[in-house]
Structures are given as structure tokens and as C-alpha cells.
Amino acid sequence: MSPAVRSSPGSSALRFGRFAAMGTVAALILIAGVWASWGTAQHAMLTKGRERGTVAVTRCGAKTCTGPYTPLSQGSQPRAEVVLENSVAVEKGRTYTVVLKPGGTDAVRAGPAGVLYAWVPLGGALLLASVVVAGGLLRTRAAWVLALSGTALLTAAFLAV
Template identity: 65%
Template structure:
């Protein structure tokens, strides 16, 4: 540093670098949190019915007809107070015509979701995808590689376990 230059030039540069670093961390942290919240939000719609199934109608459905996005079939109740009727289940790669599946009825509707371990894992797949996306943001934006590997491993484990179960 030249003795004739004021010391504030370096200090203001350091301040601006610190402010930019803080802004990057705040923005990437916000994106990461939003991704994880969206994953939980997307999963909870079905997961609540599968995980908190006590007191809900449960039984089996034999898939007899499939359309573009849904399949339907007769519901055979196994819980007390449940009634047999025609129900609708979301069509996924795991739902096949002619197969029977253990299901839980969403209250107040004729929609069902798979129950048991396969249903729980299937319900949490959106969170698995969010974990994978968040790991990229954490690695690139926050530069926290260990946490990014943990997020990626958790998401990959969830998605793989679901694939193997279904």
C-alpha cells in the first residue's frame, strides 16, 4: 500500500465483498429452504393419509379400468365402518390393471392412496426429488459440499427405495 493512499479504500472493498458474500448465502439459503418446503408440501397431501391411517377406511382395491391419469376398481373394506364401493387411484407406473393393492380412502372422497411401506415411500417421492435439487443448490450456491452430499444421498436413497418397493 502506498503511504499517501487512505486506508479506507481496502476497507470499503472488503465491506463490499462481504456484503456480496452475505447476499449470495442469503439467496441460496432461501432457495434451498423453499425447495425443501415445497418437497414436504407436495408429499404431505398423500403421506398424511397413509401415515395417519388410524380411524380411516382401509381395504384393498382391484384395478379394473385405467384412464389417462387415474385407475378405478371395486374397494373391498377391511376396517370397521368402511363400505364397499367404486374408488379411484392415481395412475402411476406401479399401478397395473388386474392387480390388487392395499389402500386407504381419503376422507370425504372416493379417492384412495396405497398404504403400507410402499404407500409411505411413494407418498414421500416429491421430497426425495426436492432433496436432490436442494443438494445442487447447496453445493453450488452455498459451497457446502458435505451437506450437499448428505442431501443428495438422502434423496437418492428415498427415490431408490421407492423404486425397489414398488
């Protein structure tokens, strides 16, 4: 008869504490990724009832690019200037399909490229959470799923923009 392997109550409590703490950290990372993405993604994804059009980028500063807005949706009015976030995905002299944020002149890229680009923070959060899940929770399969999902999202966004 082999001796039974028993864990002391202290080690079970430590294991549960580590699981709870690392699970909370991983969940908070993912929630932060969704939160950071949703501010832009909601406008790019839920375009019904929003002003849609194109922006011909004429000027780019350190953080923003501007240009005249030409409406594509009914009820939308042309504007002399709207503001797009300056990123790798926006270049001076190009025209982009955009959705205007309500009550202002801020615009968000529309279409598949805009949607994928809006979810880039979630892609980074998925990669970071995969490290926490693998190292802190010792769940390698779940960590691989998170890491591959984040990599796929970031790769798709890179290729789309």
C-alpha cells in the same frame, strides 16, 4: 510478518447476500418437496381412524385407475368404485391395499410402498436442493448428505413399488 488478508465491506455484504439468497432457495425447494408429498403421505402414514381396504383395479385411464373397494377396517363400507392415481406403481388386474381419503372415493396406496411412493417429490427436492447447497452455498458435505438422502429415498420407493 505476513500481510493480513482483509476483505472489503462490499465483498462481505455480497457473500452474505449470496448465502441468504441461496439458503432461501434451498429452503423453498425443500418446503415445496414436503408440501407436494404431504398431501398424499398424510393419508398413507396416518391411517388410524381412516377407512382401509383393498382395491382390485379393473380400469385405467390416462390419469386414474378405478376398481371396486373391499373394506378391511371396521366401519368402512364397500364401494362399487374408488379412484387411484394412475402411475407406474398401479397396474390393471392387480389388487392394492389402500386408504380412502375422507369424504370421497379417492384412494391412496397404503403400507410401506404407499408411504415411500408418497414421499417421492421430497426425494426429488432433496436432489435439487443438494445442487443449490453445493453450488450456491459452497457446503459440499451438506450437499452430499442431501443428495444421498434423496437418492436413498427414491431408490427405496422404486424397489418398494
